[in-house]
Amino acid sequence: MSVATISPQDARDLVARGAVLVDIRSADEHARERIGQAVSVPLERLSAGAVPAGGAAAVVFHCRSGQRTRLAAQVLGASVACDAYLLDGGLDAWKRAGLPVVVDARQPLALQRQVQLAAGALIVLGCVLGATVSPWFHALSGAVGAGLVFAGASGFCGMARVLMKMPWNRRALAG
Template structure:
């Protein structure tokens, strides 16, 4: 089954005609910025069996994420989650929606998405380890190695200790 991608302008027309717009990003990403007409049904929730609906064959559902990559990679899961509705993917996701000049709801008081926090923390620790390793003592290179090993473990196992730690930080407790 081929799933059609549509532009933000086409999506806006379909939403005005009654199509459901579903954001598959995680709750923290949605809280920071979202399309006001979009319902949140994160990919992790879909994978856990959560559904919206029921839908019938005459319904239209448009899925979007941040850039369009997650929706494209998980297209079949998304179709299955709203079957038998007609499914479209928003080409370029939220980024394309904004670039097209469409309105979004943004709450910059919300913390950065957790994965961005992990990237910032891991990158900072690796950079600090390298700088300190060259300038102070070679033992600091172990910091970079430790962070690299943690990222490798997270990629293989699906468990990210740094993300779990950052999740408990005060700025993420809302």
């Protein structure tokens, strides 16, 4: 089944007429910022029948920028028994169109962004300490870089696992 792309305004109108809006981003991304009517069904949990369409005639899928929905369009279309649409430009386009979003600043940043911040900070720290204190501190930057390469190649990110155990993330993922 082909999946059509629609504008934020058309998506809003379709949802007003009873379509289901499905956010395929991770649960932590959805908790921090979301379209109010959106139901969270992360892409990795998506399968046939996983989308709570509730007899709706259409489902509109979205992510942050539209990239994930475009890449997964075939899977998304196959996951529903009704018409399926992709929100062109995702949540970012929805906001640019001036449409309302729910923001919960008490929720932590998305885990991927936390990993990027932590890895970047450790690399910079290793560079600065390597240049000012001892060249051995460059090994810190090298170790973080090697960890990122391993995470990309294997799909396992040790830093993300550690960050998930931080108190601010345990509270958010539990609730």
